[in-house]
Amino acid sequence: MGEELPTLSRAQKVWSLAAALLFLFAIGFLGFALNTGILRGFAIGWVGLQIFGFVGAIKFARGDFAHPLFASQVMLHAIALVLLVTIIVRASS
Helix, strand or coil: CCCCCCCCCHHHHHHHHHHHHHHHHHHHHHHHHHHHCCCHHHHHHHHHHHHHHHHHHHHHCCCCCCCHHHHHHHHHHHHHHHHHHHHHHHHHC
């Protein structure tokens, strides 16, 4: 068949899981935004930025999920999530 893929280190697993969870949350928020019309532009842009950001970072990192460039991309989107939650909390109070 083909050659076996190398096993991922613990750090690579953690960063890839964090990226996947952020992406799934963004897709879920996109569905909510398209359904309700609330923050539709942000939701569409956030998913687009994640796609281009994660793909670009993993390309420059040569497939290393624990590379600082990929980790900073994950943290950037974690900050966007915190800002989104802050906006929702402030708007509901």
